[in-house]
Amino acid sequence: MVTQPNIIVVRFAELSTKGKNRKQFITMLRQNIQEVCKGFPSCKVQQAYDRIYVLVNDENASELMNRLQDVFGIATLSLAYQVPLAINDIIDAAFTLIQKEPVSTFKVITRRMNKQFPLESDEINRAVAKKILQETDFVVDVHKPQVKVLVEIRHHEAYVTVNTIEGAKGYPVKIQGKAMLLMSGGIDSCVASYLSNKRGIEVEAIHFASPPYTSDAAKQKVLDLAKVLTRYQPFIRLHIVPFTDIQMQIAMNVPESYRITVMRRFMVRLAQRLAEQRRCKALITGESVGQVASQTLESMSVINEVTTMPILRPLVSFDKTEIIEIAKKIGTYDISIRPFEDCCTIFTPVAPVTKPLLHKAQRFESKLDIETLIEESLAATEVVMIRYNDAKEEDSFF
Amino acid sequence: MDAINQGIYLDYASTSPLLDEVLEATQVLLPQFYANPDSLHTPGSKMAALQQRARKQIAGLLGCQDHEVIFTSGATEANNMAIKGIALANQAKGKHIVTTAIEHKSVMSAITQLVDHFGFECTILPVDAKGNIDLHQLEASLRKDTILVSVMAVNNEIGTVFPIDTITQIVKRYSKAYMHVDYVQALGKIELQLQRVDAASFSGHKIGGLKGSGVLFKGQNVPMLPLLSGGQQENYQRSGTSNAIANITFAKAMRLAIESQPVSYRKATRWKQRIISECKQIEGWACISAEDASPFIISMAYPKVPSQIMLNALDQKGIYVSAISTCSTKSQQVSYVHQAIGLSDDRSRSVIRVSLSSMTKDEDVEAFIQAYKEVIFHGYST
Numbered sequence: 001m002v003t004q005p006n007i008i009v010v011r012f013a014e015l016s017t018k019g020k021n022r023k024q025f026i027t028m029l030r031q032n033i034q035e036v037c038k039g040f041p042s043c044k045v046q047q048a049y050d051r052i053y054v055l056v057n058d059e060n061a062s063e064l065m066n067r068l069q070d071v072f073g074i075a076t077l078s079l080a081y082q083v084p085l086a087i088n089d090i091i092d093a094a095f096t097l098i099q100k101e102p103v104s105t106f107k108v109i110t111r112r113m114n115k116q117f118p119l120e121s122d123e124i125n126r127a128v129a130k131k132i133l134q135e136t137d138f139v140v141d142v143h144k145p146q147v148k149v150l151v152e153i154r155h156h157e158a159y160v161t162v163n164t165i166e167g168a169k170g171y172p173v174k175i176q177g178k179a180m181l182l183m184s185g186g187i188d189s190c191v192a193s194y195l196s197n198k199r200g201i202e203v204e205a206i207h208f209a210s211p212p213y214t215s216d217a218a219k220q221k222v223l224d225l226a227k228v229l230t231r232y233q234p235f236i237r238l239h240i241v242p243f244t245d246i247q248m249q250i251a252m253n254v255p256e257s258y259r260i261t262v263m264r265r266f267m268v269r270l271a272q273r274l275a276e277q278r279r280c281k282a283l284i285t286g287e288s289v290g291q292v293a294s295q296t297l298e299s300m301s302v303i304n305e306v307t308t309m310p311i312l313r314p315l316v317s318f319d320k321t322e323i324i325e326i327a328k329k330i331g332t333y334d335i336s337i338r339p340f341e342d343c344c345t346i347f348t349p350v351a352p353v354t355k356p357l358l359h360k361a362q363r364f365e366s367k368l369d370i371e372t373l374i375e376e377s378l379a380a381t382e383v384v385m386i387r388y389n390d391a392k393e394e395d396s397f398f
Numbered sequence: 399m400d401a402i403n404q405g406i407y408l409d410y411a412s413t414s415p416l417l418d419e420v421l422e423a424t425q426v427l428l429p430q431f432y433a434n435p436d437s438l439h440t441p442g443s444k445m446a447a448l449q450q451r452a453r454k455q456i457a458g459l460l461g462c463q464d465h466e467v468i469f470t471s472g473a474t475e476a477n478n479m480a481i482k483g484i485a486l487a488n489q490a491k492g493k494h495i496v497t498t499a500i501e502h503k504s505v506m507s508a509i510t511q512l513v514d515h516f517g518f519e520c521t522i523l524p525v526d527a528k529g530n531i532d533l534h535q536l537e538a539s540l541r542k543d544t545i546l547v548s549v550m551a552v553n554n555e556i557g558t559v560f561p562i563d564t565i566t567q568i569v570k571r572y573s574k575a576y577m578h579v580d581y582v583q584a585l586g587k588i589e590l591q592l593q594r595v596d597a598a599s600f601s602g603h604k605i606g607g608l609k610g611s612g613v614l615f616k617g618q619n620v621p622m623l624p625l626l627s628g629g630q631q632e633n634y635q636r637s638g639t640s641n642a643i644a645n646i647t648f649a650k651a652m653r654l655a656i657e658s659q660p661v662s663y664r665k666a667t668r669w670k671q672r673i674i675s676e677c678k679q680i681e682g683w684a685c686i687s688a689e690d691a692s693p694f695i696i697s698m699a700y701p702k703v704p705s706q707i708m709l710n711a712l713d714q715k716g717i718y719v720s721a722i723s724t725c726s727t728k729s730q731q732v733s734y735v736h737q738a739i740g741l742s743d744d745r746s747r748s749v750i751r752v753s754l755s756s757m758t759k760d761e762d763v764e765a766f767i768q769a770y771k772e773v774i775f776h777g778y779s780t
Contacts, residue, residue, distance in 0.1 A: 063458060102594060103567065137571075217440055224447065339438065394448060397423045398455055398650050 005061055005079045008054040008068065009159060013075035013169040028172040029073040035234040036067050039389050070231045072198050074167030080159045087119060087127055093160040094128045094149050098138060101162060105141035110151040117153045124151055171200030173233045178202045179282040179312060180275035182267060185222045188286025188315055190229060190332035191323050195314035196284050197232040204278055205236055206271050208243035218340035228331045230388040239274055240382040246373050253367045257353040260294050261361050264303045269374055272307045282310040288318050293352035302356045405716035406762045411554055411583060411695055411753035412720055417606030417654060420647045427643045435642050436631065449642045452649035459656050460592055460615055468632045469645045472612035473582045474504040476599035479614055480578045481508040483622035484546050484597065485518060492543025493518045499525050499738035500553050502580055525738050528688035529558030533568060540573040547575045551584035555722055555735040555751060557687040557695030562591045570594055576620055586655025587694045596620045607651035611644035662756035666693035669754055669763045676767045680774055686749055696752045699745050700774060708750050711773040717766055720751045
């Protein structure tokens, strides 16, 4: 009799996709799960028709479960005992598992795919329930049980599980190709990245740094945030684009109220160039309508004018409180609120225009040598690869 | 110094030497990582990141959330924080606390303060000769106004192991009380049972970490009044500049302790049997620790040689053990734990405590047995 749950059952999300897409979906999900499992060397990933199984082996099962909860494309996950096809083993496994739960109500549900198994589903239910009723204080509730004991009779083995937890849902990351995220280091852009991942988009990030007006700590903050985001996609390519010269030029040549608008137009131009180089199909921003002056519909349209690439705005209709809630859930909030200046906050005018006009923006920009500025910035761009499983010097402290 | 290093240390329940792994990490950290983790500059945020990683690692080992791990200066503080903090924050719901007669002094005294100065009531559950409580009595002691039950996982003097899972189930079934567990002597020694426990205290230096490192696990929904109020550290629950290096290395010590627990448990079981089978041939000798007690703590009595004399005699032979709880060595009274298990005063005065850990070696145990017998049979003059 095994004493530790030894297998994780992964069930797929969004299986409304069919045919060839379905196959692609499952292959991508399996690859993503395998990538996560690299951090757990002894575990093995197995694919069945409608499930993926992760054999825990010598790994820490709850850590592995935690990691898999961050993988998009998974509907639900259960930590299960894989036991031989014998009723006594099934009963023992169910009994061991339920004792770890707080005493409440339960129900046994059996799926008997293997019709050769001598007992019928209902007989299995009764046999398992009998032992639990006799030896614990659990009571049966078939309508609203607190704990569901699931028994799956398959062809070569049976699976027994008690707690089914929710997966991250959505599509496997990468299935929709890549997009370029404008990442400030604030709360919103990280949430935008997470939500894009959720729909299967792989994210590359671009960050605008304005040294010496922004500090190394501000850059570190972005690196730390990207590190957190690698929980949801295995690695992130972060482009750090120097922005000081452009900002100085804007500050010298553009009236104060239009500086933000023009600055945002430059950011989008730079992002588009990089996106094209990196074969990204869209840009992503953390904008939410009306949140600040540059995020009114008028501003968006003036800023949007510089690119033909679609700009995805996953947060467009979210309230700030909703965004903060997600940021806390995904683990970026505490880093995002570290109080460092980013390039947007330093040159913030007292009264930015909320309804900029395109022709005015264009007229102000005509004083600048846009092409040269962009070329120079891109030439000095630094690329950092951030991986979830990076080995670091500090690992030896732990 | 050399004399100490050459001796045989069998007092791990008091404290432990540093683990080599902890020493190495400390030697690298100490000169470079001096910054305050709450500072916003680069060294500060680097420190904060390391401390956060330590917190995460500990949360993973305990199976809780990061923010449920509160770093403290040790287990005495963790016990005080949990008991006084939870009692004071929940006194509107009731002022009754339940504990056992053989808790650590830091639990006993914290509760006594609450009773003497803040109008709380306390039921102290008596124990039998093995140190076990009667679970029916526990059930009967729970009242409508019981807000806190504090029980240790392993007793520090006689090694009694309390069935924490069962006790927690009883507490949760028959009352609304919060459950606090003092896990100091259990960490790395026996398997932790944290299911449905609301608060639990851990000490770093007992498992080869630095002195001054401790952790209180406190469930996020458990109201607690901070004892040390001030700055934002530990989410305002324990203010004061973080002892970051102690906290960081505690994570490592805890990982090593938990990883090596099954192996050390098997070894300790063997050593305990070895000591008992050798010593029980001595007439009048008695093992005070029960058979099913933690194998890491072996309390024994030989009435003809008082503890203090035995301690000195063993000390001269370079073997270091304790008599009773090291936290009470300065008081002249007999141990309240010994009284609680019904040991006569005479017997109590002849008890010594041998305590083991994963660092103990076979030779240490053999050397102790030989020296102990020598003292008994040949007197202690060298």
